[in-house]
Amino acid sequence: MLVHRVYLCYNEAMFDLPLAVQCFIAVVFGCCMGSFLCVCVERLPQGLSVISPGSRCLHCGKAIPWYLNIPIISWLFLRGKSWCCKKSIPITYFLSELIVGLMAGLLYMHSPKLFIPYFMLFCLLWVAFFIDLKIMIIPDEISLLGIVFGVLLSCFFPELQGKREPFYGLIRSVEVACLSMGGLFLFISIVEFFLKKEAMGLGDVKLLGCIGAFLGGEACLFSLFFGAILGTVCVLFGYVFQKFCLKRRVKLRNKRIPFGPFLALSTLLYLFFPQLMLKL
Numbered sequence: 001m002l003v004h005r006v007y008l009c010y011n012e013a014m015f016d017l018p019l020a021v022q023c024f025i026a027v028v029f030g031c032c033m034g035s036f037l038c039v040c041v042e043r044l045p046q047g048l049s050v051i052s053p054g055s056r057c058l059h060c061g062k063a064i065p066w067y068l069n070i071p072i073i074s075w076l077f078l079r080g081k082s083w084c085c086k087k088s089i090p091i092t093y094f095l096s097e098l099i100v101g102l103m104a105g106l107l108y109m110h111s112p113k114l115f116i117p118y119f120m121l122f123c124l125l126w127v128a129f130f131i132d133l134k135i136m137i138i139p140d141e142i143s144l145l146g147i148v149f150g151v152l153l154s155c156f157f158p159e160l161q162g163k164r165e166p167f168y169g170l171i172r173s174v175e176v177a178c179l180s181m182g183g184l185f186l187f188i189s190i191v192e193f194f195l196k197k198e199a200m201g202l203g204d205v206k207l208l209g210c211i212g213a214f215l216g217g218e219a220c221l222f223s224l225f226f227g228a229i230l231g232t233v234c235v236l237f238g239y240v241f242q243k244f245c246l247k248r249r250v251k252l253r254n255k256r257i258p259f260g261p262f263l264a265l266s267t268l269l270y271l272f273f274p275q276l277m278l279k280l
């Protein structure tokens with residue numbers, strides 16, 4: 001299989017290099033992905049393609065030449081202003097490239113063998129996190145495509161699902177994705193039946209399926225429970241903060257809170273500290 005051969009070549013070429021160089025390559029790759037993820041967060045909520053047209057100025061729409069589109073360096077070189085109309089480029093672009101780059105380096109150091117699936121899942125969660133915060137929707141391009149990627153990568157990296165054979169990795173991934181989505185859907189249907197209002201969006205259900213397809217059942221359970229705890233703590237903290245620190249009160253009771261960001265954060269925690277699952 002061509003993809004498998006490419007992967008073997010990547011393994012041979014990458015793991016022969018000194019560790020510092022391997023990490024540096026991961027960071028550079030991460031910075032480039034950070035730039036692409038900015039485009040995804042910007043365009044997906046508007047239903048636009050993330051591939052074509054290429055990068056454009058946010059203000060006047062002029063195409064940006066490749067040499068002025070180098071992650072981190074271009075933003076610093078242009079001092080946060082666009083080259084064409086000299087209007088400011090938000091610092092979030094620079095920060096996104098920097099943070100995604102650093103996270104890629106950390107993930108590589110943490111588990112070099114599973115870097116590809118871990119970093120791909122991280123990218124999907126990054127986009128889901130910001131779009132869910134922005135418009136309270138997790139696009140299908142992220143969750144459903146994520147499930148497909150998760151299943152395929154579980155075939156190449158069956159250890160993601162605690163298996164040795166590619167075929168069993170793939171089957172287990174499909175099983176976990178279906179069971180987690182089915183289980184959560186059933187649970188929220190029952191809750192909604194009794195509460196008579198929407199408890200959770202279907203986007204969260206599909207995102208959980210994506211997490212399961214990548215990391216297996218244990219990670220799914222951890223993300224769900226720890227995400228719920230994290231969400232509850234944040235809501236309580238917000239409630240206390242507005243009660244004691246804000247003069248103008250915001251009605252929190254009927255405010256909808258996106259669950260996707262909490263799912264994403266708890267999954268990230270699981271990626272770095274899977275042993276936490278044993279303590280829960």
Ligand SMILES: [Zn+2]
Binds near residue numbers: 061083085
């Ligand atoms: Zn411009």
